[in-house]
Amino acid sequence: MRILIIEDEITLNRTLQEGLTDFGYQVDTAENYKDAEYFIDIRNYDLVLTDWMLPDGDGIELCKIVKNRSSRTAVVIISARDDKESEIEALKSGADDFIKKPFDFDILLARIEARLRFGGTNVIEIDDLVINPDEEKIEYAGEEIELKGKPFEVLTHLARHRDQIVSKEQLLDAIWEEPELVTPNVIEVAINQIRQKMDKPLNISTIETIRRRGYRFCYPNAAEDTKLK
Structure with missing residues (x-):
């Protein structure tokens, strides 16, 4: 299973990468919108984990790009926004899950595994x-x-x-x-x-x-x- 992490906070980015790699996932990372677009264009992902606010763009827009390319790819939005309206907006944009920062890694892992279990066909x-x-x-x-x-x-x-x-x-x-x-x-x-x-x-x-x-x-x-x- 291949996952793309898009997070501009370098420490969190590395923590997520190391944690998911330890659990056997193949992981690519990007710290901005432009690099994320590059990875999305050249590789096929089972799941994309993206921050909402990026230094040069919007994680919600990336979600739309991912879903247009492959509806089976799960997208999880992580964000410091903690209001109900933001969660609704993310889910209506096509995201499969919305996780508020700060979060517990074990809970994040469990929710990622749940999303991957219910992924669409890859055929x-x-x-x-x-x-x-x-x-x-x-x-x-x-x-x-x-x-x-x-x-x-x-x-x-x-x-x-x-x-x-x-x-x-x-x-x-x-x-x-x-x-x-x-x-x-x-x-x-x-x-x-x-x-x-x-x-x-x-x-x-x-x-x-x-x-x-x-x-x-x-x-x-x-x-x-x-x-x-």
Whole structure:
């Protein structure tokens, strides 16, 4: 499970990061609106924990961005505001929970776990193609496809961002835990495995290469004028 923490109070940010990491969560952190937007754009999160008031923006607006991108991602707003009207406003904006500062970490953890238990489906369905990230399983027209590990994660990430061109750097940052320790050619290897193990046997095309820009998920309709194999 991956969580994004957005909190400009550095001590609290680090405390939350360390605490959630200790409980086995993968955690990214941001201290402002701009950095949070960057993470939300390149990665898929199970839950976003954001402060309401940020130095350069509003956590409520971030909540709307997250929900527009993926309705299944839970959003928890934390805030020093303690009035009923603020809690109602946060929940009506799309937040799944509202927690007032200061709070007990154990209670916060329990509420995060509760939200994650009731999250929506993570399955991606596009025509005859079904990608199930939770079970690391792919089906095409009812037939299961053997694609695991990083190639599976690359395909899943591109499918989730199928309206975008995703660069090699963005893929590395989104999927590899320490992207600085690997070379960009690992992306080419993963893409090649997708094409060899899935596209060719099924006679379909799932990923197009956009010269000098990156990759785009193209199933079921490939843009032939921009596609280079």
